[in-house]
Amino acid sequence: MRSRTDAVRAFHSEEAMVRVTRQRLIEIGVALVLTMAALLFVGWKAWAAEPAISITEAWARPTIGEGRTTAAYMTITNNGDTDVVLEAVTSPKAESVEIHETKMSEDGVMQMRPLAEGLSLAAGATATLKPAGMHVMVMGLKDALPEGSELPLTLEFEGADSLEVAVPVKQSAGGDHAHH
Numbered sequence: 073m074r075s076r077t078d079a080v081r082a083f084h085s086e087e088a089m090v091r092v093t094r095q096r097l098i099e100i101g102v103a104l105v106l107t108m109a110a111l112l113f114v115g116w117k118a119w120a121a122e123p124a125i126s127i128t129e130a131w132a133r134p135t136i137g138e139g140r141t142t143a144a145y146m147t148i149t150n151n152g153d154t155d156v157v158l159e160a161v162t163s164p165k166a167e168s169v170e171i172h173e174t175k176m177s178e179d180g181v182m183q184m185r186p187l188a189e190g191l192s193l194a195a196g197a198t199a200t201l202k203p204a205g206m207h208v209m210v211m212g213l214k215d216a217l218p219e220g221s222e223l224p225l226t227l228e229f230e231g232a233d234s235l236e237v238a239v240p241v242k243q244s245a246g247g248d249h250a251h252h
Contacts, residue, residue: 124152124232125193130239132210134219142217143172144208144225144239145201150193156231158191158199163225167212174204184209190230202245217241 130146150156161169170186177183182204191206193199201207208225217223223239 124150125156125227125229125235126151127227127235127237129245130237131245132208132217132223132239132241134221134241134243135213135216139216140211140213142210142213142223142241143203144210144223145203145245146208146237146239147198147200148191148193148227149198150195150232152232153195154231155192155194156229157189158193158227159230160190160228161208161225162228163210163223165214165217165223166210167214169211169225170209171206172209173206219243 126149128147128149130144132144133142135142148158158171161171163169171191172184172186174182174184186209187206191199199206210223210225219242221241223241225237225239227235227237229235
């Protein structure tokens with residue numbers, strides 16, 4: 073009788089292990105599904121996230137005659153959570169590129185000066201570079217910039233990744249004939 077009782081116990085023990093194993097497999101499956109859903113959600117949020125810095129309405133003036141200097145204008149928005157500084161701008165088509173601002177002097181003369189400390193942008197702030205204001209001064213161009221061409225610029229930020237921008241060359245942003 074003892075061997076029969078042992079056999080019944082063994083049978084029930086195996087049955088219990090199978091149930092535990094099935095239960096455990098279901099738990100593992102649910103955990104995997106939830107993990108995959110979380111990873112997809114995080115990946116989607118990262119993919120859909122707005123870039124820290126965005127550039128819109130960029131344009132540059134065409135050069136005139138043999139001129140090798142121009143100005144570029146744009147709107148720069150800091151979409152990030154931290155302040156950034158546009159420290160430098162470069163172009164493979166120019167010897168020198170500087171961030172300038174134009175201001176009226178005390179004696180009523182317009183003066184253009186480089187921004188020695190760069191252009192600071194607080195989190196969420198927007199800076200508009202436009203004629204007779206802040207702008208990107210491009211000097212020592214290797215070739216003329218005719219209307220319809222593009223000026224490649226690399227904007228280098230402290231606190232954000234550098235951005236490469238293909239700036240369209242045109243007479244104005246929309247009828248504005250003011251000089252930088």
